[in-house]
Amino acid sequence: MRIDAVRAAPRRSPALHWITQNIGLILVFVVLAAAIVLYAGIYWLQQDALPGNFELTSTIDNTMPLAMSAVGQTIVVLTRGLDLSVGGMMDLANSLAAVHMKEGPGSMVLWTLLVLAAGAAGGLCNGLLVGYGRLQPILVTLATLSIFQGIALFILPDPGGAIPPAYTAILVNTGQPYALLYLVAVGLFWYAFRRTAIGVSVVAIGNDENAARANGINVIRTKIIAYTLSGFFAAAAGLCLAATATAGDATSGNGFTLTSIVAVVLGGVSLFGGRGSAVGSLAGAFVTTMIVNVLFFSHIDPLYQSFYEGLFLVVAVVLGMAIRRILKRRRS
């Protein structure tokens, strides 16, 4: 297929080429735009005004934990793996921050770094087990999910603790959408990462592990780095979650294992590895939040929320695949 693409390239306009290469990314941004328009429309019907700064800020703040966890999940999914321990790591980061972080810049910086290091260390364990242990990622991370959840409960048995208000103001400022800066930073990180040797290796082993190995890529090292990064981003997501909740809860991260996968899938990343972008997953995370917002404002019984989310997930995946198939057919 790749040979076809090379042969066909001269006959095709650069614009069309770019579109077919980035179709997953384009689709998710179209969906996101549609969701935003729908949300604004319903909001306008209900409130006689367009959503303003407050809505923008709260949407971004609420999406931060999911967005961060989705970026880590993307890197692992690109290697054709899956990280189910994301939720457990978020619990762990959440409870560590809630128990230990105190007012004052010293404590906040120290514990931010320690929590991120803990996340990277947890991810490193996953990576070592998957890489050197040659174990199935889904099973390894299912086991470490349980372990991380256990450690989180040990640190913070009952919901409680407190996050310094200053920390919340820095990470997820409720007044202004400063959190956008972190998203931009993550996006820039992604574009840099994608161009490093490791970034290329991640995509290469996701496409064809044996071919990548035959071409001299260190598969084990790449996997270890991918899982370590996932743990790191999961810890960052846990910090965001703690900052939004302003208190700790050793179980509040659990749901993010599955929603991070949803965001990744909506973001156009292939679960079969090798295809996709973390920027798409960031957009996918926002699509997820927007669906909840739309459902909320259209006065749909919140009890049915998971039903619509599940339905939307299937529809989005099927539509994405159908459009990709049509484009592929036109190419050949």
Add this chain to the structure above:
Amino acid sequence: MSGGTPETAATPAAGHPRLGLTRDRRRILYAFAAAVLLFVLGEIVHPGFASLDSVEAILTVATFVGLVAAGQTFVVLIGGIDLSVPWVLNGASILMVTSSLGQDDRAAYGLVVTLGMGALAGCVSGLGITVLEVPAVVMTLAMNGIMEGLTLGLSGGLTCETCASYAPPLVQQAVHGSLLGMPTVLLLWLVVIVLVSFVLNRTSFGRQTYAIGNNVMASYLAGVNVRLVTVLLYMLSGIFSALAGIVLVGFGGQASLGMGNPYLFQSIAAVVIGGVYILGGRGHYLGSAAGAISLVALISVLMALNMPEYGRSIIYGVVILVLLLLYGREEAER
């Protein structure tokens, strides 16, 4: 086992019989040995742990896991996975009480409706995976959400008038009673073990399941109706989740929200402990059943030790990792 069985398709190293057993059968033996070991350990730390009553209680709890693991085994054998277990099970338990209204003459109707719901959920998952080509992880994850939304929405968050109904006394008695000197639940599980093992090992449907798990393309070219078999397997998984829901609600009397949540992790863990290969094509239900018993025995030992929840959670994960390192490793790269 003779021609066409999964063992022969495995790597040469797997073919060397040790103790005159194939690798798959050794793993089943290990899982049972682990269960026995745990009972002995339990008796040492907590005398009375291995008494007949206590063993019976543990096996009863293991039945719930084992029933769900039966469905999970079916789909894992073709390299799939069923993440919709929690809310299919929970929905089934609520549908059972709301459709039968705790009346014996409606019990049969309730059973049929509930099992049918499980089959329908599995059928939709299977069709999504085969016809729409959605990855199994995504499809069953979405199905879990769909079932959660429907269950919560239709029952008003379990506040509906009929939601507080009890399971029909007939079902409750059946679950708690005993037959031929054996608790009915265990008898039911025994029947399921025999039936599932028979279907997998002695019927063409079972052979086709293993064939798809080993190589989808080859089985398709050999004339296996891959789509039909896949849909049927997911339907079976849905039915077994629903069955577990019925037995659970018969055991506890009333349905509650979240009662299905532990069973996703536990069913996958049981399948893994039992030596079923997560990418499909190898393994037996007897192994998953042994896995369910040793898993529940482990939980019970930890409970007997007054281990707090965090400790159980950590040990759970460590045990699975150790088992994986013992026999879940893939072949080294060439």
